[in-house]
Amino acid sequence: MEMSVDYDLDDRHLPSSQVEKIPFLHDHRGEEIFSPSSLRANFIPVGAKTADLDESKKSKYSGMFQETPLFSPVFQHLPSVKAETLTGASNEKQELRRKLVRGSNILIVQGGYSGKRFIYERLKELGIIVTILDGPDSYWKQTVEEGLIHQFVEIDFTDYESIVERSLDLLLDLDTAFDGVTSFYENAVPLAAKLATALGVQTNPVEACEKARSKSLTREVMRDYGLPVPKFYKIMDKDEVSKACDAVGFPAVLKPSFGAASFGVFRVNSDEEAVSMYDSIMDSFARDYERSDLWKQGTEMLLEEYYDGEEFDIDIILSNGEVVYNKISDNWSCAEPWFQEQGTNCPSVYPMDRQEEIMKIAADTTLALGFLWGVFHVEVKYTSRGPRLIEVNARMGGVSVRQANLYAWGVDLVEEHIMSALKIPLGPVIPNEPLASFAQFAINAPYTGTVTTKDWLKHLEGHEYLDAVYYYKSPGDHVMGPDKQVPTFLAEVRCLTKDANTSMADLLKYIEEHITTLTPPLKADNPELPEAKENKFFFPASLFPFAEPAVP
Numbered sequence: 001m002e003m004s005v006d007y008d009l010d011d012r013h014l015p016s017s018q019v020e021k022i023p024f025l026h027d028h029r030g031e032e033i034f035s036p037s038s039l040r041a042n043f044i045p046v047g048a049k050t051a052d053l054d055e056s057k058k059s060k061y062s063g064m065f066q067e068t069p070l071f072s073p074v075f076q077h078l079p080s081v082k083a084e085t086l087t088g089a090s091n092e093k094q095e096l097r098r099k100l101v102r103g104s105n106i107l108i109v110q111g112g113y114s115g116k117r118f119i120y121e122r123l124k125e126l127g128i129i130v131t132i133l134d135g136p137d138s139y140w141k142q143t144v145e146e147g148l149i150h151q152f153v154e155i156d157f158t159d160y161e162s163i164v165e166r167s168l169d170l171l172l173d174l175d176t177a178f179d180g181v182t183s184f185y186e187n188a189v190p191l192a193a194k195l196a197t198a199l200g201v202q203t204n205p206v207e208a209c210e211k212a213r214s215k216s217l218t219r220e221v222m223r224d225y226g227l228p229v230p231k232f233y234k235i236m237d238k239d240e241v242s243k244a245c246d247a248v249g250f251p252a253v254l255k256p257s258f259g260a261a262s263f264g265v266f267r268v269n270s271d272e273e274a275v276s277m278y279d280s281i282m283d284s285f286a287r288d289y290e291r292s293d294l295w296k297q298g299t300e301m302l303l304e305e306y307y308d309g310e311e312f313d314i315d316i317i318l319s320n321g322e323v324v325y326n327k328i329s330d331n332w333s334c335a336e337p338w339f340q341e342q343g344t345n346c347p348s349v350y351p352m353d354r355q356e357e358i359m360k361i362a363a364d365t366t367l368a369l370g371f372l373w374g375v376f377h378v379e380v381k382y383t384s385r386g387p388r389l390i391e392v393n394a395r396m397g398g399v400s401v402r403q404a405n406l407y408a409w410g411v412d413l414v415e416e417h418i419m420s421a422l423k424i425p426l427g428p429v430i431p432n433e434p435l436a437s438f439a440q441f442a443i444n445a446p447y448t449g450t451v452t453t454k455d456w457l458k459h460l461e462g463h464e465y466l467d468a469v470y471y472y473k474s475p476g477d478h479v480m481g482p483d484k485q486v487p488t489f490l491a492e493v494r495c496l497t498k499d500a501n502t503s504m505a506d507l508l509k510y511i512e513e514h515i516t517t518l519t520p521p522l523k524a525d526n527p528e529l530p531e532a533k534e535n536k537f538f539f540p541a542s543l544f545p546f547a548e549p550a551v552p
Contacts, residue, residue, distance in 0.1 A: 004139040006114050014341045014400065014442045014492070040158040042135030044110065044187040050194055051161045073179045073201065074104045074422050089324075089427035097424055098415070102127035104179040104422055105150075107171070107199075109133050109192040111140035112185035118402075119184055120148050122414045131176060133167060133195075151176075164194050171199070182421035189213065189394045203423055204394070208370030212394045215302050216257050218369065225368040227361065228388055230305035241278050244303040245271045251306035254278065256299075267306060274303065309383040311390070313344065314362040315397060315405055316376040317416050319426035321367065325416070326359045327409055329401075335444070340486055343441040343511075346404035347434045349504045354382055361387045375417040377401060400440055400494070407436040407496060436498040438467070439507045445488045446520055447481035447531040453521035457491055465510050467496035479522070483529060490521070 075081060081100060086093050106123070111132045120143065123130050130149040132140045141152045153170050157163060171178075180203070181196035183189050190209040196202045211217040222229045233244035234257065245252070254277050255265040268274040278301065311334065317325035328348040334341055348355055362378040369392060377397035379390035395417075396402065402413045411428045419426055451473045460466050470492045473479055479488035493515065495507045516537065524532035 004114075004137050004141065006139050014344065014398075014440065014489075038137060041156045042137050044157055044191065045160055050164050050191055052194075053164060053198075073177075074100055074424065083425055086425040087427065089429045091429055093427055094429055097419055097426075098126060100424055101419060101422060103129065105129045105131070105176055106418060106421060107131050107133060107178045107181045107192075107195065109181065109183040109195060110135075110185045110188035111138060112183075114139040116184060116398075117143075117148075119414050122412070123418060124148060126415065126418070128418060131174070131178070133170070163191065164198070167191075167195055168198055171195070180418075180421035180423070182417065184395055184417070186213070186393060186395055201423075203373040203421055205370050205372075209394055211369050212371075212392045214257055215255070215304075215391055216300070218365070218389075218392060219304075221368050222365055222389065225364070227365060227368065228386065230307065230388060232302055232304035235278070235301040235303055238275070238278060238282070241275050241303070242271060245274050248303050248305055252303050253306050254281075254301060254303050256281075257302045268303075307381040307383045307388050307390075309381050309388075310350070311379065311381050312348065312350070312358055313397065313401065314359060314378040314380060315401060315413065316363055316366055316378060317411075317413075317420070317426055317428060318366065318371055318373055318376070319420065320423075321372045323363045323367075324426050325411060325428050325430065326363055327405060327411075328355055328358060329404055332441075335482070335487070340444065341442065342444075343439065344400070344404070345437070345439040345504055345508065346408045347437070347504075350382070354387075358382060358387045361389055362392075365389050366392050373420040373423060375413050375420060404438045404440075407438045408434045410435050436496055437502065437504045437507055438494070438496050439504065439511065440492060440494040441511045441515065442492045443490050443515065443537060445479040445481045445490055445522060446537050447522065447524050447529050448484045448526070449479065449481070449522040449524040449532070451475050451477045451479060451490070451521055452523050456518070456521040457493065457515075460493065460514055463510070463514075465495045465497055465502075465507055467494040469493055481531065483526075483531065 075083060081096060086097060086100075106128050108130060111120070111134050120130060120140075131151045131153060132138070132143075132149055133153045133155055134140055135157055136154050138152070138154075140149065141154070143149050144152050151174070153174070155163070155167055155170060159166075178199055178201060180201050181192050181199060182203070183192040190206060190213060193202065193204055193206040193209045197206060211221055216232065216234045219229045219232050231248045233240070233247045235241055235244050251267055251269050252274070253265060254268050254274060266277050268277055281301070282299070311331040313329040313331060315325070315327055315329070316323060327346075328350070329344050329346040330348045330350060331341060332343040332345075350358075358380050362380055366376050366378060371394065374394065375396040377393040377395065379393075381388050381390060396413045405411050405413055409430055411430065416426055416428055452475060454475050455471075457469045457471075460469060472489050472491060479490065481487050493511060495511060497507060518537060519535060520537055526532060
């Protein structure tokens with residue numbers, strides 16, 4: 001098997017949510033693990049914008065630039081099927097949609113993290129012919145020989161300014177007429193939209209995709225549409241930090257504007273903390289990418305008003321500007337100051353009137369950005385002043401998001417995502433009541449040290465509520481605790497019940513009873529740390545916001 005360059009995962013997010021980040025040049029010991037040229041060739045720079053083709057270059061691709069049709073070219077595959085016959089939701093119509101996508105040619109721009117293999121396995125089951133456009137060392141290159149995808153098109157991302165033109169040149173050389181273009185990777189969504197426009201199969205405006213990638217632009221759109229927004233201030237350099245503090249006040253949140261840098265989202269309570277944290281983040285940029293200009297366009301920061309309250313994920317499906325699916329998962333309390341996710345459950349058990357408010361602001365913002373088609377993963381907080389948006393992700397959420405919606409509501413987001421890329425009218429069949437209750441819990445390191453034990457969650461095996469256990473670290477692995485940085489995830493537990501007599505509270509109590517009493521499988525680097533002396537996982541009572549604590 002060829003060596004490939006894979007993504008890292010953002011330690012602030014649940015491991016199974018698979019929020020990718022570009023890997024570091026060096027490991028924690030300072031040893032080089034990738035060369036700068038390798039990173040530049042294989043990854044889209046954070047916050048980078050592709051140059052638009054000028055009119056002289058457009059003439060080179062005149063055969064491509066056509067007005068995008070209202071509905072999918074795949075209707076030519078089954079001429080007896082009319083778009084209007086697919087409007088609405090029924091099992092029969094969903095089966096017809098599946099027949100319609102079979103044999104369609106889809107271009108995927110950047111395949112994403114190797115853990116997203118389940119996406120391409122599902123696309124193969126649907127009979128879709130997949131071409132992936134990605135870097136020279138991509139994991140997905142080898143999957144052509146495996147028969148998982150049809151073809152791989154190699155592109156060097158080093159000169160990102162010319163990426164649209166070079167991509168079109170490569171695509172012109174293929175003997176393939178694409179029915180749709182999309183991406184399951186956040187950074188690649190704007191590029192996919194530009195290529196789709198050039199190929200005449202656009203689903204969403206490029207401008208909408210670029211606005212969603214920038215938190216500050218999203219806030220500006222919301223403000224223009226009269227939607228509630230926090231006080232916020234864009235910070236381009238250190239001199240603007242004090243101005244931002246004056247404009248926003250405290251407490252506040254400091255974070256990268258483009259949201260993929262993964263140096264964290266930090267709460268700050270004073271001017272001094274804001275300046276110190278800004279310096280720390282910029283030092284991280286300089287230290288970890290000192291030999292690479294990969295991040296030169298992605299260092300814009302945002303200081304915004306801190307939101308109290310509970311956080312939620314909302315999964316939305318749009319079909320030609322109509323919301324056809326809108327469901328909520330409850331996020332458990334994040335561990336501050338790193339805002340690291342701890343767990344989630346689906347369906348939501350939040351009061352229904354508040355769920356309606358949350359779903360409304362999520363849908364209103366997605367539509368205000370200009371989106372018409374697709375699957376979206378939206379993050380919202382319900383604060384003391386009502387629902388407030390965190391961000392809109394213009395792609396399907398990670399594996400557990402797909403799994404949670406499939407378990408709870410019977411809706412396959414992979415299927416819906418690809419149908420929307422083909423502009424097939426969508427109408428997922430949604431039951432009146434949830435089909436199952438699903439909960440997942442990620443366990444992070446309470447202090448810095450070395451993993452000592454294998455299978456330390458073995459006692460959970462065989463329980464009726466246990467769906468799966470995933471270990472992310474093995475004996476001998478060195479892990480970081482909150483005393484050093486964003487804590488390392490050690491393992492994840494997923495629970496499931498399809499028994500109507502079992503409540504979500506029962507699942508949460510099971511997790512609490514069987515995990516909070518565990519001893520961490522770690523040897524501390526500093527045994528004198530209070531956390532190491534206590535030698536317990538930290539589970540605050542607020543971790544489970546919607547269930548009575550089972551353990552005092």
